[in-house]
Amino acid sequence: MDFEEILTLGPECRESFLTQQDIPELKSQEIKIAGISRLKPPYVVSRKDPDIHTLLFTVRGEGILTTVDDRQTIGPNTLTVLRARQPYRFEISSDSWDMGWMLLNPMPEWSLFDNAEQEVRPCFQSVPIYHLFSILHHEIEGAAVARQNVLNQIISYLNTALLENRENRRIRQLELFYTHLDEQLHYPWTVNALAKKIYCSVPHLHRLCQQAFGRGPMQQLTWLRMEKAKQLLLQTEWSIQEIASRIGYADAFNFSTRFKKSVGVAPSHFRALKGALQ
Known part of the structure; x- marks a missing residue:
């Protein structure tokens, strides 16, 4: 050129x-x-x-x-x-x-x-x-x-x-990206879409996420979704279906299954803890 x-x-x-x-x-x-x-x-x-x-x-x-x-x-x-x-x-x-x-x-x-x-x-x-x-x-x-x-x-x-150095810059960028991702948990993210957003290959994204979080890209996204779900269950009166939609799950059943696998109890039981602690 x-x-x-x-x-x-x-x-x-x-x-x-x-x-x-x-x-x-x-x-x-x-x-x-x-x-x-x-x-x-x-x-x-x-x-x-x-x-x-x-x-x-x-x-x-x-x-x-x-x-x-x-x-x-x-x-x-x-x-x-x-x-x-x-x-x-x-x-x-x-x-x-x-x-x-x-x-x-x-x-x-x-x-x-x-x-x-x-x-x-x-x-x-x-x-x-x-x-x-x-x-x-x-x-x-x-x-x-x-x-x-x-x-x-x-x-x-x-x-x-x-x-x-270059590697530290990449990890800092990744941490910032996942912080902002907390505002778009409803979006149907794929690992390819995540990699495109941060301008790196899928294998490189996996390696960076393991370094930064000890989890893979989609596992870190699931962790963020579950953390947000716990907040919404304890701090709002929204239905399980509405909470599921707000954090990226199409239906309450899939959300409840994932939540129980991650947290150990169903969303409704977790919410009940709020009343038990008051």
């Missing part, structure tokens, strides 16, 4: 900038500029020979990264690392894409980029960094000490994200 200098920014895109003029504290960290982007199609950025390092912190939506050697999906909770003097192109591939970003001067302070790969990494810190950028934007007219405190927290998160 021949890389060109391209910037395509659709009319519905929204961007907030953090410049050294507005945030003087950026200069000491060799951060040329940073910002928050809330994007809609079309959106394309292509660079032939960039003279700065670029970091993208994606929190929602998806994009596509194209480099000399590869083509990768940019998904939520990721850090995209783009080293200076290496061509790249990234573009939106979903209905929307929300991210924070930083452009770093290639100075000794950022020497860890000298041999960095152009890649999309799982990044547990993307969401807090994104929100800290927003706070920093609101502090443009605020006190210098407040801006410096926010910037220090951003740099701390960034160093953690950049120095964490």
